[in-house]
Amino acid sequence: MGCGIVTRLNLNAVGKVIFVAPTAGNESLRLYRRYGSNIVDGKLTVSTDGRKKYMSKEYVASMQGIVWEDEYRALLDRYHEVYVFEAENEEIVGEDRFALRKLPFAGYTIIPGATHNLHGEALERFIVQCSDLL
Numbered sequence: 001m002g003c004g005i006v007t008r009l010n011l012n013a014v015g016k017v018i019f020v021a022p023t024a025g026n027e028s029l030r031l032y033r034r035y036g037s038n039i040v041d042g043k044l045t046v047s048t049d050g051r052k053k054y055m056s057k058e059y060v061a062s063m064q065g066i067v068w069e070d071e072y073r074a075l076l077d078r079y080h081e082v083y084v085f086e087a088e089n090e091e092i093v094g095e096d097r098f099a100l101r102k103l104p105f106a107g108y109t110i111i112p113g114a115t116h117n118l119h120g121e122a123l124e125r126f127i128v129q130c131s132d133l134l
Helices: 002-006 027-035 037-041 057-062 068-078 095-102 120-133
Strands: 017-020 043-046 052-055 082-087 107-111
Touching: 002 017, 002 068, 017 120, 027 037, 037 043, 037 057, 068 082, 068 095, 082 095, 082 120, 107 120
Parallel strands: 017 082, 082 107
Antiparallel strands: 043 052
C-alpha cells in the first residue's frame, strides 16, 4: 500500500516519487471480492504468495470509498514528478491497473519479465532505470 500512502503525504521537500506496481480500482470492492463481505469485521487472510496476514476491521474501514485513480489524480494535481514502474507479468494487481497508463505521470515504464515482487534480472533492470532518474 506504499503508493497509496504516498498520495496522502506532504511532498514539498521531495524531488521525485517512484511508484512500483501501484494498485488501481476501488479498494473496498477489491477487498470484498477477494476475501468476502465478512472482511468488514476483520479477518485472517492468505496472500497470493502464501503469507498469512490479518486484515483488521479498522484497516478495512480506512479503505472505504478509496478509488486509486482518483487518489493518483489528486496527487498529480499538486505534485508532478511521479514515475511509475509496472511488472510485465503482474499477478497481484488486477486489470484495473491499465487505467493508470492514461494518467499524466512523468514516466510510465513496464519492466520486461518482472512479476509483482521484483527479483533477479527484473529487479536489477529496475534499479538501473531508477538510478537513471536520479
